[in-house]
Amino acid sequence: MKPETTTYVLGSSDQEIERLDRQSASIEGATRLLLRAAGIAPGMRVLDLGTGIGHVAMLVADLVGPQGSVVAIDSNARLLEVAAARASTTRAQMRFVEGDVRSWRDTEPFDAIVGRLILFHLADPVSVLRHHAASLRPAGLLLALDFDLGSCRTDPALPLATEALGWVQAAFLSAGANPAIGARLALLLAEAGVANVQGFGIQGYIAPGDPAAPALLSGVVRTLAPQIVATGLATPEQIGIDTLEARLADAIQASGSVLLPPTLAAAWGRRSEAG
Secondary structure, X not given: OOOOOOOOOOOOOHHHHXXXXXXXXXXXXXXXXXXXXXXOOOOOEEEEEOOOOOHHHHHXXXXXXXXXXXXXXXXXXXXXXXXXXXXXXXXXXEEXXXXXXXXXXXXXXXXXXXXXXXXXXXXXXXXXXXXHHOOEEEEXXXXXXXXXXXXXXXXXXXXXXXXXXXXXXXHHHHOOOOXXXXXXXXXXXXXXXXXXXXXXXEOOOEOOOOOHHHHHHHHHHXXXXXXXXXXXXXXXXXXXXXXXXXXXXXHHHHHOOEEEOOEEEXXXXXXXXXX
């Protein structure tokens, strides 16, 4: 039997909020494109699962416009407080609610339900997808976006980056998360009973000399460092977190390596008319 929960290892510190902002900025264009491709449109009532500090909810709010509405849920009160403060003056059509994505349900149905980087952390993603599909109007849209870390690499291969990426993947796995779940989103939606499933993924390329590459990689290592050390993947001395970003930047520049960050995969489908 699958466990009901995994260990969420990313936290909500100020440093983690800064990392989330950097990460979201790096995939904002891809996210916006995927939201549009899936069919998020003006006037829709949309639910955002695991909203965090509201990055996806705000993109959705821009797409649905003032005639639409967005309900954004998360179980972390501190992150919700940050999200609500950021959105309060510019997007009146948004509402932030504290709730568990595995069980929360509104009294009114939604035209669309979206979730970015949330199935990654769930022990039973299919049950969560099935639960929320039941909250859609007939033919309503269910969209999942998540990372496939299996595609992440440097070219040419850089030993320090390869080692750091290995720590990240192993740390997530040790906490019960699935860092390659993006590759299986379409299968998960189909298993949850969603019809007409389709989708695709987008991967970026970060050139040598762009500070985003060492910042993104060292940032997630910093957040996961306690898990990396606790599970024996590396010692604090091996990680050298205080100098990791600078060492990565120097190594990337010296080798001319391009960083290919995780693919942002998306899959979407519709609730059947009889669902």
